[in-house]
Amino acid sequence: MRLVAFYPEFLRDFPTNRRYLVGVSGGRDSVALLHWLKTSGYDNVIVCHLNHQLRGRSAAADARFVEKLATKYDVDFELGCADVRALAAKGKKSLETAARDARYSFFARIVKRRRCHTIFLGHHADDLVETFLLNLFRGAGTTGLSAMREISTRQIDDADLTVVRPLLGVWRTEIDKYVREQGLKFREDASNRDLTPLRNRIRGRVIPYLEKTIRRNIRQSIWRTATIMAEEENFFETLLPDKLSALTALTVEPLRKMASALQRRMLHKWLRAGDVPDLTFDLVERVRGLLDLTKGVAKTNLPGNRHARRRAGKIFME
């Protein structure tokens, strides 16, 4: 696939004449995304950059770089700042989780202020494959395996956000080629994706090893599997309630009658709405264990000194 003259079918639902947010770290992928959006006719975009304050003076230089890019392309610019290290310590989260949460909170603020609900992000096919393996090895369950979707919606801080990833079918090498051909400048290491050593190991060692040992196009196979799983996730979402607040107690009886596949997703959605970090299969299963009325245990711990409790036929998050 050549990125020039590239236009994925699902983008037809996002006409070029509307206004969109676009997340730009200043790294290669988001710089390519922004350029591609502009040349594809998306003129009315708002460039959003969060300074994670993780890389000292470099972080400030990244922000200036992205601001200049917005000026050059004659589009709006929104800058946010978050002390991700402090947020991680305070929320007892990994740096990676804290950075992601900070980004989404920042996006939610812009969504509300600018009344613009759709954001384009620069994740590509290799990101999808790496995330799939990362979540597989972590035991994040099926929802984790379909974590990156071309189009997904979520609620953050009462804002409805639609995340669109136009490049999810494009490989890193194709983006590299596009960046070279178009002579685009970008900031090395500006991406905040590299906060997990595990992700780096998967990218730098595990995937090359698998390609050599299996002697098949395993990246393509994994990409396809993740794509199917994302579609199945979309299907499951149509079966779940639209809005699910952590403040709502879940009534046990109807939940007990659901298929396990639905129970898991319902609880996953509820825990995520409650901002429970690092949701693993094990955690969801422990909460699901509360549905078993024959078991005496009616309480299970959640990260950050919180817990889920069954009382009077309902499950509460406390």
Place this chain on the structure above:
Amino acid sequence: MRLVAFYPEFLRDFPTNRRYLVGVSGGRDSVALLHWLKTSGYDNVIVCHLNHQLRGRSAAADARFVEKLATKYDVDFELGCADVRALAAKGKKSLETAARDARYSFFARIVKRRRCHTIFLGHHADDLVETFLLNLFRGAGTTGLSAMREISTRQIDDADLTVVRPLLGVWRTEIDKYVREQGLKFREDASNRDLTPLRNRIRGRVIPYLEKTIRRNIRQSIWRTATIMAEEENFFETLLPDKLSALTALTVEPLRKMASALQRRMLHKWLRAGDVPDLTFDLVERVRGLLDLTKGVAKTNLPGNRHARRRAGKIFME
């Protein structure tokens, strides 16, 4: 988990006083399974052994070994013979696929003759993990990732077969330990699982490499993911028609209205009913492409000189 005093909850639906088939190759796992079934009170089992004729005199010795085992345990014995190499050549299948198909055809014959519809198989947790990775790397889609379930039903040659895998939550090391402790004799290499070099590479090289590089319990994570996916597969099956023959033409319009996740499973089930070998995601997608009425192409090739064709609003397998 200790295999002695082990009894998985899902086996409660299979009371010990009924009659069951049990597949015994003579290898370590199936010998352990048979011993465990007997000591758990399953007295009325019929030992089924298929001679795949792949290992010459050893294959005949395997069969004699299993027959003696049945005599020793005082249970019925059924022997089948299949020239798997010839079947593979004739059906243009891999040896592995031909061996599996031959086994299931053999089981189906016994099911009909003995009027006993449930078979116990000796697959364990490591088999599950290896199969998951094998199918992931092959691009076999989500149905491939949940290929091994504790309980699954299938139709083969008009026989309804329920396959039960009591040891799917037990690791190979635990089976080894059980075999040692109980002093069980078995035939080295009697298992017919080792027909794929790719599976051997995954077992012998890929999984040890991943464990070393990721430094997490990746087998456990993959096992859990596969288990969730199997449950989701069960959920999807409740949404599909019970019986689906390859002879039935599929009506396009209702299929077009289904979610992609259901279309894929419907077509997968239909193609499997048509005995189409080596079902990949790509193949299912090509057949699914026939649902797109705007595309001129109304025919796609299937393995073995067959094809699927859309005509007069229906899809036929020919």
